[in-house]
Amino acid sequence: MPSELSAFEYDNVNGIKLILHVKTRNGLPTSKQFTISYKNIENNATWPKKSLFFAILFNIIALLYVRISVTAILIIVVVLSFLVFFWITHSVQSESLLVIPTVGIQSSVKYVCGREDNFVSWASVDDVIINEVIKTNRVLYYLTLLVKINGQCSSEQDTKLIPLFKYTKPRLVMLEQIYSELQTLLIQSQKVSTLGSGDIG
Secondary structure, three states: OOEEEEEEEEEEOOOOEEEEEEEEEOOOOOEEEEEEEEOOHHHHHHHHHHHHHHHHHHHHHHHHHOOOOHHHHHHHHHHHHHHHHHHHHHOEEEEEEEEEOOOEEEEEEEEOOOEEEEEEEHHHEEEEEEEEEEEOOEEEEEEEEEEEEEOOOOOOEEEEEEEEOOOOOEOHHHHHHHHHHHHHHHHHHHHHHHHHOOOOO
């Protein structure tokens, strides 16, 4: 199936350059994939490696020139191991959102080592909103999925909020672009389901 790829460049709330890749697959059903990644991902990836290298180097120099007890050496080794583990498991490279109408929405977070996926079926998606959150002295915006959850009684329905792109923290301009395309897909699928469920008289 033919697909289109477009890229847009924005800053996030911390002033770091982000790139939004929008991949559209033309076919039935039409699907869209939104991927937000850091523009200079190579440079961003080398900084933690450099800082980790220098931390290990300074600790080796300290061990050579300063007399330290075995307990202190063990504490340094444990702390360095924890830092390495935290960097490998929590350093986010990119976030993506795959939307396939009538099937579902899958959000993914790609780390230095591994990735985390979260899938929501299309029938459970109630709406998509841009949520405003106040943190200390600034306002942040999150693209949020409203997901329907069935309660204990069959007539009860609760709503669950799933924030998207919470690690890359894009600005409102980028979120509005994704929001408008998601709303278009939601409205089109509702029209198709409404036309398909009509009675033929």
